[in-house]
Amino acid sequence: MHPYRTKNCGELRRSNVRERARLSGWVHRARDHGGLLFIDLRDHYGLTQCVVEPDSPAFALASEARSEWVLTLTGPVVARSTDTVNPDLPTGEVELRIEEVAIQSRAEELPLPVFGDLDYPEETRLRYRFLDLRRERLHHNIVLRSQVVQSIRRRMTGAGFMEFQTPILTASSPEGARDFLVPSRLHPGKFYALPQAPQQFKQLIMVAGFDRYFQIAPCFRDEDGRADRSPGEFYQLDVEMSFVTQDDVFAAMEPVLHGVFEEFAGNRPVSRPPFPRIPYAESMLLYGSDKPDLRNPVMIADATQVFNREDVTFKAFKGKETVRAIPAPGAAAQPRSWFDRMNEWARGEGAAGLGYIVFEEENGRTVGKGPIAKFLSDDALSRLAVLTASKPGDAVFFAADKIGRAAVLAGQARLKIGSELSLTRKDCFEFCWIVDFPMYEWNEDEKRIDFSHNPFSMPNFDRDKFLALDLQDRDTILGIKAFQYDIVCNGVELSSGAIRNHRPDVMLKAFEIAGYSRDETEQRFSGMLNAFRYGAPPHGGTAPGIDRIVMLLADVPNIREVTMFPMNQQAQDLMMGAPSEVNPRQLRELHLRIVQPEKKS
RNA sequence: GGGGGCGUAGCUCAGUUGGUUAGAGUGACGGCCUGUCACGCCGUAGGUCGCGGGUUCGAGCCCCGUCGCUCCCGCCA
Numbered sequence: 166m167h168p169y170r171t172k173n174c175g176e177l178r179r180s181n182v183r184e185r186a187r188l189s190g191w192v193h194r195a196r197d198h199g200g201l202l203f204i205d206l207r208d209h210y211g212l213t214q215c216v217v218e219p220d221s222p223a224f225a226l227a228s229e230a231r232s233e234w235v236l237t238l239t240g241p242v243v244a245r246s247t248d249t250v251n252p253d254l255p256t257g258e259v260e261l262r263i264e265e266v267a268i269q270s271r272a273e274e275l276p277l278p279v280f281g282d283l284d285y286p287e288e289t290r291l292r293y294r295f296l297d298l299r300r301e302r303l304h305h306n307i308v309l310r311s312q313v314v315q316s317i318r319r320r321m322t323g324a325g326f327m328e329f330q331t332p333i334l335t336a337s338s339p340e341g342a343r344d345f346l347v348p349s350r351l352h353p354g355k356f357y358a359l360p361q362a363p364q365q366f367k368q369l370i371m372v373a374g375f376d377r378y379f380q381i382a383p384c385f386r387d388e389d390g391r392a393d394r395s396p397g398e399f400y401q402l403d404v405e406m407s408f409v410t411q412d413d414v415f416a417a418m419e420p421v422l423h424g425v426f427e428e429f430a431g432n433r434p435v436s437r438p439p440f441p442r443i444p445y446a447e448s449m450l451l452y453g454s455d456k457p458d459l460r461n462p463v464m465i466a467d468a469t470q471v472f473n474r475e476d477v478t479f480k481a482f483k484g485k486e487t488v489r490a491i492p493a494p495g496a497a498a499q500p501r502s503w504f505d506r507m508n509e510w511a512r513g514e515g516a517a518g519l520g521y522i523v524f525e526e527e528n529g530r531t532v533g534k535g536p537i538a539k540f541l542s543d544d545a546l547s548r549l550a551v552l553t554a555s556k557p558g559d560a561v562f563f564a565a566d567k568i569g570r571a572a573v574l575a576g577q578a579r580l581k582i583g584s585e586l587s588l589t590r591k592d593c594f595e596f597c598w599i600v601d602f603p604m605y606e607w608n609e610d611e612k613r614i615d616f617s618h619n620p621f622s623m624p625n626f627d628r629d630k631f632l633a634l635d636l637q638d639r640d641t642i643l644g645i646k647a648f649q650y651d652i653v654c655n656g657v658e659l660s661s662g663a664i665r666n667h668r669p670d671v672m673l674k675a676f677e678i679a680g681y682s683r684d685e686t687e688q689r690f691s692g693m694l695n696a697f698r699y700g701a702p703p704h705g706g707t708a709p710g711i712d713r714i715v716m717l718l719a720d721v722p723n724i725r726e727v728t729m730f731p732m733n734q735q736a737q738d739l740m741m742g743a744p745s746e747v748n749p750r751q752l753r754e755l756h757l758r759i760v761q762p763e764k765k766s
Numbered sequence: 767g768g769g770g771g772c773g774u775a776g777c778u779c780a781g782u783u784g785g786u787u788a789g790a791g792u793g794a795c796g797g798c799c800u801g802u803c804a805c806g807c808c809g810u811a812g813g814u815c816g817c818g819g820g821u822u823c824g825a826g827c828c829c830c831g832u833c834g835c836u837c838c839c840g841c842c843a
Contacts, residue, residue, distance in 0.1 A: 200800035
């Protein structure tokens, strides 16, 4: 007989009765009745109840066992009597009658119980991650992650993509996030950087003629964490394709994303390809966000003109750059205090407040109520009702400010209304592409033109006219769109992507517009620019976040729930004790000297 | 870098207006119990109330500082 097991803890069934079996696993729970001892033995595959009576020679040793000890139990599989079957357990029709006990490992008193599904503080969970990972929910999430990655690989390979590995030790890139640096031993004073993404490598893979690339790629960024963003490192499905248009990239990704989500969504419906394509400007207007949650039916409208009419005398909104109207269907049923709380919330977000109008029916016609309704003529009110598709029983909130701030506040109010009024659908996955991002934006602080998103994107603009652009023509430049797109699911940005700028002349001009001299651009991106001078195919790609895909499928709000060994918000690994000090010899070899920051007085 | 919340037994938490010896559940340890599957019953041990200072006759509770965790803003091409 195998020294550890002939079956795992999840596979014994009625058909195995009368077989002799050996199981190994952790003591999930022990119930000692004095004259009868039950041990629930658990492994990766499941749970099996094992039982022993006092007249058995195994009883003494078995009754020593405590939670999370590792045991090997041997004995005959027996059927449970009908009144003792456990229907909640796949193995619940049988039990193992213990005849032999081997204690493989003992466990000290647990800092984190494996049994039960209570929530425990992050610090404990991270410090004892190996215990937390034994628990059912987290164990299941990690298994799901593995299956999702496997499914992605299968689908990508099936679609003709090849997976290639790109370097982990590479050069610091001057743009983007803060790099993680690795000091060079052989080259004093020089550093490698961990890749923020394999961006330049995957483009070089296209220049090298490999046509369709993907990688489940680790990415490193030394930026602060958030609940949905681990500090330091994360994984993305990095994709690049040659000789493609934007639509070709969408057509390649949609079946993969739809397929993976469908495979693991259970009964939750998933958007069918083709996913909606929403221009950036339209998304900012209708949803107040560049990552709209389409499960929320509320659509924002622009009401600036209504409030500037002569028959509208609400002074607080007069002369505001923008007034956005956020419908709140059915909100008339809410008490006054609900509207007050919405206002308070808006003030907490740094806004002056949210005006609102409630539509009611009076003598067969629709009238407006609420603090600001009296400043609007009947005609203006009905115009608002049309704009916001409101009917009696509905309300409308208003966000008035500069265009950017009003849009964002309206977007936040939309999310709040959606969740507070239970309008946002649950248990479904709504995808969309956001397209036509602006290539550039105006940096008001530094009074200059910045790249709006990815500087390597191809401008969606006539090439000759682009090359001839006058840098003084700010309005034209700020109006240029890029072949740049995001894929969004349920209000979560899964990735951005782009058709890349593969032409050195256009790239130099694009950077010149953003304030980089030709020499500077040549120097900073010499690797890629050089490659583009030897025959670069038109190419483009995208890179959906693996962690976020699994978060959505596992329906958890925190990225640590789908990561095997995550760091905490301070970018520390509490279990391994990283980061840690290193010994002086290591520092000498690396030509480093530590300068501690001065303590605050 | 900034803002909010939290910090009490191994673990999860309660602790009223500042007032006697800081409690419960769970886990640990010991005892009883032959059908449980959150087994049940009895008992025992277990505390630097994050840390430092202050106010007070008296501080887990109030004040100041500090540390840690977490959520958010900044940041994340």
